[in-house]
Amino acid sequence: MKVENLPPILVTLKNTNHHPYMQGAWTPVYGEVNAFDLEVIEGKIPDDIDGIYVRNTEIPVHEPLGRYHPFDGDGMLHMISFKQGKASYRNRFVRTRGFVAEQEAGQALWGGLADPYGTSLRPGFGAHEGLKDSSSTDVVVHAGKIVSTFYQCGEAYLLNPDTMEQEGIAGWSPLDGVSAHTKIDESTGEMLFFNYSKHAPYMHYGVVDRHGKLAHYVPIPLPGPRLPHDMAFTASYSILNDFPLHWDEQLLQRNLHAARLHPKPSRFAIIPRYGKPEDIRWFEADPTYVLHFLNAYENGDEIIMDGYFQENPTPEPLAEAPEGFAGLMAYIDEHSFRPKLHRWHFNLKTGATREYHLDDRILEFGMFNQRYAGKPYRYAYSTTTKPGWFLFKGFVKHDLHTGESWSVELEEGRYASEAPFVPRIEAKDEDDGYLVSFIIDENTQTSECILIDCKRFDDGPVARIAIPHKISSGTHSVWADRQFITDGKIS
Ligand SMILES: [Fe+2]
Numbered sequence: 001m002k003v004e005n006l007p008p009i010l011v012t013l014k015n016t017n018h019h020p021y022m023q024g025a026w027t028p029v030y031g032e033v034n035a036f037d038l039e040v041i042e043g044k045i046p047d048d049i050d051g052i053y054v055r056n057t058e059i060p061v062h063e064p065l066g067r068y069h070p071f072d073g074d075g076m077l078h079m080i081s082f083k084q085g086k087a088s089y090r091n092r093f094v095r096t097r098g099f100v101a102e103q104e105a106g107q108a109l110w111g112g113l114a115d116p117y118g119t120s121l122r123p124g125f126g127a128h129e130g131l132k133d134s135s136s137t138d139v140v141v142h143a144g145k146i147v148s149t150f151y152q153c154g155e156a157y158l159l160n161p162d163t164m165e166q167e168g169i170a171g172w173s174p175l176d177g178v179s180a181h182t183k184i185d186e187s188t189g190e191m192l193f194f195n196y197s198k199h200a201p202y203m204h205y206g207v208v209d210r211h212g213k214l215a216h217y218v219p220i221p222l223p224g225p226r227l228p229h230d231m232a233f234t235a236s237y238s239i240l241n242d243f244p245l246h247w248d249e250q251l252l253q254r255n256l257h258a259a260r261l262h263p264k265p266s267r268f269a270i271i272p273r274y275g276k277p278e279d280i281r282w283f284e285a286d287p288t289y290v291l292h293f294l295n296a297y298e299n300g301d302e303i304i305m306d307g308y309f310q311e312n313p314t315p316e317p318l319a320e321a322p323e324g325f326a327g328l329m330a331y332i333d334e335h336s337f338r339p340k341l342h343r344w345h346f347n348l349k350t351g352a353t354r355e356y357h358l359d360d361r362i363l364e365f366g367m368f369n370q371r372y373a374g375k376p377y378r379y380a381y382s383t384t385t386k387p388g389w390f391l392f393k394g395f396v397k398h399d400l401h402t403g404e405s406w407s408v409e410l411e412e413g414r415y416a417s418e419a420p421f422v423p424r425i426e427a428k429d430e431d432d433g434y435l436v437s438f439i440i441d442e443n444t445q446t447s448e449c450i451l452i453d454c455k456r457f458d459d460g461p462v463a464r465i466a467i468p469h470k471i472s473s474g475t476h477s478v479w480a481d482r483q484f485i486t487d488g489k490i491s
Contacts, residue, residue, distance in 0.1 A: 001035055001036070001037055001038055001039050001466065001468060002035065002036045002037060003033055003034070003035045003468045004033060004034040004035075005031060005032075005033055006031075006032040006033065006034075008030065008031070009030060009032070009061065009093060009103060010061075010103050010106060011030050011061055011062075012061070012062045012063050012106060012107055012108075013028065013060050013061060013062055013063055013064075014063060015063070016028070016060075019068055019325075020321070020322055020325055020329065021068070021069075021070035021390075022060060022068070024442055025391055025415045025440045025442055025472070025473045026070060026472055026473045027470070027472060028059045028060055028061075028073070028472055029057070029059065029076070029091075029469060029470065029471055029472050030059070030061070031091075031469055032090075032091055032092050032093065033089070033090065033091060033468055033469065034088070034089075034090050035088060035089040035090070035467075035468040036088045037086065037088070038080070038086075038087040038088065038089055038449075038465050038466060038467070038468075039465070039466045040463065040464070040465055040466075041448060041464040041465065041466055042461070042463065042464040043451075043461065043462045043463035043464060044085070044463060045082065045085050045086060045087050045463055045465060046082070046085065046424075046434065046451060046462075046463060047084055047085035048424045048425050048426075049082050049422050049423075049424060049425065049433070049434065050082060050083050050084070050425055050481065050482045050483075051081075051082060051422070051479060051480050051481040051482045051483075051484070051485070052079050052080070052081045052082075052141070052161055052479070052480055052482075052485070053079065053080050053082075053420065053422070053436045053438075053449070053477065053478070053479050054077055054078070054079045054139050054141070054146055054161075054477060054478050054480075055077070055078050055079075055139070055417045055418065055438055055474060055476070055477035056075050056076065056077050056078070056136055056137070056138070056139050056148065056474050056475060056476055056477070057073070057075075057076045057078065057136075057471060057472040057473065057474030057475075058070055058071055058072070058073030058074070058075065058076075058134065058136040058472075058474055058475065059073045059074050059075075059076050059093070059472060060072065060073045060074075061073075061074050061099075061102065061108075062102055062107055062108035063107070063108060064108055064111075064112060065108050065109075065110070065111045065112075065115065065119050065120070065121070066111045066112060066114065066115030066116070066119045067112065067114045067115060067324075068112055068114070069112045069113040069114040069328060070332065070390065071112075071113055071134075071136070071137070071151070071332075071475075072112035072113060072114075072131070072132070072134065073134060073136055074093055074094070074096070074098075074099050074134050074135075074136060075093065075094040075096070075134050075135040075136030075137075075148055075150075075157075076091060076092065076093050076094070076136075076472075076474075077091065077092055077094060077139060077146065077148060077159065077164065078090075078091040078438060078467075078471055079091065079146075079161075079164060080436075080438075080449050080465070080467075081162075083482070087449070087465055089449075089467055089468065090163075090164045091164075091471070092159065092164045092166070094134075094135040094136070094148045094157045094159070094166070095157075095166045096132075096133055096134065096135045096154070096155075096157060097125075097133065097155075098110060098125070098132035098133055098134060099134075101122070102132075109121045109122045109132070110122065110124060110130075110131060110132035111130065111131070112131065113128075113131065114328055116256075117130045117255040117256070117257060118130070118255065120132075125150075125152070125153075125154050125155075125177065126150060126152035126153040126154050126177050127152045127153045127176075127177070127179075127195075127196050127197050127198065127225075127227075128152045128257060129198065130255075131152055133150050133152070133154030133155060133177070134150055134154075135148045135149065135150050135154055135155075135157045136148075136150060136474075136475070137149060137150050137151040137180035137181075137475055137476060138150075138151070138180035138181050138182070138475070138476045139476060139477065139478050140182055140184050140191070140478050141161060141184070141478055141480035141484065141485055142182070142184055142189075142191045142208065142210075142212070142488075143189070143191075143208070143210055143211055143212035143488055144161065144212075144485055144486070144488060145158040145159065145160065145161065145167060145170075145212070146158065146159040146160070146161050146164070147170065147182065147191075149178055149179065149180045149181075149182060150177075150179075150180060151179065151180040151229060152177075152179075153176060153177035153178060153179050153195045153196060153197065154177050154178070155169045155170070155173040155177060155178070156169065156170035156172070156173045156178050156182070157169060157170075158170055161480065161485050170208075170212065171212070171214075172206075172208050172212065172213065172214035174195065174204065174206065174214070174217060176195045176196075176197045176204060177195050178193045178194075178195050179193065179194050179195050179196060179228065179229070180229065180230075180476070181229065181230040181231060181292070183231060183232070183233050183238075183373070184370065184373070185233065185235075185373060185374055186370050186371060186373060186484055186489060186490045187235075187371075187373075187374075187489060187490065187491060188210065188489060189209070189210025189487075189488040189489030190207050190208065190209060190210060190215070190273075191207070191208040192205070192206070192207055192231065192233050192238050192273070193205070193206050193207075193208065193231075194206070194220070194228065194231050194240055196222075196225070196226055196227070196228055197225070198225045198247075198252065199225075200221070201219035201220065201221040201222065202220075202221070202222040202223075202224060202225055202226060203219070203220040203221075203222050203226065203228070203240065204217060204218065204219055204220060205217075205218055205220050205231075205238060205240055205271065206218070207273060207274065210488040210489050211488065215274075216273075216274050218271075218275070218276055218277055219277055220240050220269055220271070220277065220280065221277060222242055223242075224246070224249050225246065225247055225249070225252065226242055226243070226246045227243070227245065227246045227247065227259060228240065228241050228242075228243070229290070229291050229292070230290065230291065230292050230293050230307075231293070232293040232294075232295070232296040232305050232307065233273070233296060233373070233374050234296045234297050234298045234303055234374045234375075235297070235298065235374045235375060236272060236273060236298060237270050237271065237272055237273065237275075237296075237298070237303060238270075238271050238272075238273055238275075239268055239269070239270055239271075239293075239296055239303070239305060240268070240269040240271070241266065241267065241268050241269070241290065242266070242267040242268075242269070243266050243267075243287075243288065243289045243290065243313075244261055244262040244263070244264045244265065244266060244287045244288075244289075245259055245260070245261050245262075245289040245313045245314065246259060246260070246262065247259055247260075248260045259314070260314070261287070261289075261313055261314045263287075264287065265284040265285060265286065265287055266284070266285040266286060266287055266288055266290075267282055267283065267284055267285070268282070268283045268285060268305075268344070268346065268353075269281070269282055270282075270283065270303060270346060270348070281346075281348065281351070283346045283351065283353045284353060285344055285353045285355055286309075286355060288309045288310050288311075288313060289310045289313035289337075290307045290308060290309060290310065290339075291308060291310070291339065291364060292307060292308055292364060292365060292366060293305060293306065293307035293308075293366075294306040294307055294308075294341075294366040294367075294368055294380050295368050295372065295373060295374070295375075295377050295380070296374065297374060297375050297376045297377065299376065301347055301348050301349040301350075302345045302346060302347050302348065303345070303346045303348065304343060304344070304345055304346075305343070305344045305346070306341065306342065306343050306344075306358070306366075306380065306400075307342060307344075307366075308339035308340065308341060308342065308363060308364045308366065308382075309339065309340050309341075309342035309355075309357065310337045310338060310339050311337075311338040311339075311340060312336065312337050312338045313337055315330040315331060315333070315336035315337045315338075316330065316336070317330050318330040318333055318336060318388060320388055321388070329388065329389075332390040333385075333387070333388050333389060333390065334362050334363075334364050334385045334390075335362055335385070335387040335388065336388075338362055339362060339363065339364045340357045340358075340359065340360060340361070340362070340363065341357065341358040341359040341361075341363050341366070341380070341382060341398070342355060342356070342357050342358060343355065343356060343357075343358050358398070358400065358403075359396075359398065359405070361384070361396070362384070362385070363382035363383065363384060363396060364382065364383060364385070365382065365383040365392065365418045365476075366380055366381060366382045366383075367380075367381045367382075367418065367419060367420045367421055367435070368380050368381060368421060369421045369423055369430050369431070369433065370420075370421070370479070371423060371430075371490065372430060377400070377430065378399060378400055378401050378430055378431075379397060379398065379399060379400065379421075379430055379431045379454070380397070380398045380400055381395055381396070381397050381398075381419065381421060381435055381454075382395070382396045382398070383395055383396075383416065383418065383419065384396060384407070384409070386415075390473070391415045391473060392415055392416040392417065392418070392437075392473075393409065393410050393414075393415060393416065394407060394408055394409040394410055394416070395407065395408045395416070395419055395435060395437075395452065395457075397431075397454060397457045406457040406458050407457075407458075408452060408457060408458070408460050410439070411443075412443075413441065413442040413443040414439055414440070414441050414442070414443070415439065415440045415442070415473060416437045416438070416439055416450075417437045417438040417439075417473075417474065417477055418437075418475070418476050418477040419435040419436060419437035419452075419477070420435070420436060420477055420478060420479035421433055421434070421435060421454065421479065422434045422435070422436050422451070422479050423481070431454045431455060432454075432455065433454055434451040434452060434453055434454060434462075435451070435452040435454060436449065436450070436451050436479060437449070437450050437452075438450075438467065438471060439464075440470060440471060440472070440473060441470075445470050446466070446467075446470055447467040447469065447470045447471045448464050448465055448466055448467055449464075449465045449467060450463065450464050450465075451463040451465075
């Protein structure tokens with residue numbers, strides 16, 4: 001393995017011992033490297049995949065102005081590229097306006113999610129209006145670029161998918177920003193997105209074409225400010241949401257950002273892909289909050305949507321948390337907010353909603369074969385987490401036709417990433433491919449990339465590939481075939 005180290009960035013963070021999310025698998029990593037001819041620890045690098053796996057992490061760089069929340073960290077992207085049985089690796093911070101300003105100032109300039117409004121020394125970005133746009137939440141590939149986004153609605157930052165060079169801010173980024181969880185329809189090359197804000201109409205929805213041009217942008221009027229995190233789509237429709245968990249409007253008048261579960265149903269807005277506000281059909285459903293959806297598709301008069309229904313969206317403080325962290329840790333502990341794999345049926349003829357759990361286990365961060373996005377699909381892949389912690393420790397594959405499932409559990413001290421599905425070149429059917437994940441090994445203080453053959457899921461990793469440094473834990477990831485990167489769509 002040949003490794004090139006880039007010049008170091010300025011780091012002013014000193015004290016990490018006090019914070020549970022600055023240690024262990026969440027220990028920040030600062031080095032930016034290029035590495036070639038990665039070494040195989042076990043198995044062999046498949047020669048039947050060609051593309052990139054990109055995963056983000058959130059890295060605290062400066063001594064915080066207040067109390068650090070693990071989602072405040074600056075976005076760092078980690079990319080492994082596969083071609084003809086060889087693999088290379090690169091990682092980079094996303095050079096956001098905020099990252100650059102703090103590098104120049106030599107200190108933190110913005111407070112975080114857990115801090116009182118007004119902590120920041122400079123005007124904030126996004127829906128909250130007081131935070132730094134860290135571009136640390138989600139990553140996709142669209143129109144030939146890596147696109148990095150932030151959950152509080154920031155700008156879409158672009159990086160080159162070969163070199164990871166920074167290519168600035170997407171020209172289509174609207175004034176109210178773009179939320180994390182833009183959606184890619186690989187069959188058309190379109191990107192669907194939404195944003196939200198504290199001012200009317202509170203939400204917009206848009207489509208960016210496969211050349212990176214804004215093709216559609218319309219308001220989705222809501223009764224007040226909301227906190228959506230994800231959306232879903234079918235071949236013809238996009239599905240936005242209005243969940244009862246959102247900022248308390250009275251407290252918001254005093255700049256207090258307290259999320260409450262209000263006594264009202266969940267609502268879903270179904271709009272044709274290029275629809276206008278008057279085309280929106282609203283559906284009511286059981287109250288919950290959903291961080292992430294899986295897939296959605298049309299079936300006769302119905303739209304079917306799968307996602308993770310939270311049974312306890314406002315969890316009680318985590319009893320075993322270190323002092324001062326009980327609330328923060330509960331809200332990022334799946335075993336506290338209890339998401340379950342869930343299916344909604346929206347009947348476009350009658351306006352009725354039908355819904356039920358597909359599994360009673362605590363699961364989230366789902367992935368599926370993106371060639372089936374917006375279309376009927378059969379296989380879903382979810383993650384399991386360590387109770388009390390935002391740490392992935394295994395994967396579950398579901399056959400949604402038969403109800404069967406298979407699982408992989410990592411050994412003690414080994415933690416995974418969100419793991420997208422990688423179709424084999426010339427794949428014959430939907431699950432003909434691999435799950436790909438980075439692993440943090442706390443036992444050896446190393447990281448690796450693993451591949452699980454989805455046709456023999458229970459066998460565990462069929463390849464383990466060494467990464468040149470131990471990485472930090474993070475949130476989201478993407479797989480993009482090289483053909484999709486080059487052509488902008490896969491027909
Ligand atoms: Fe997310």
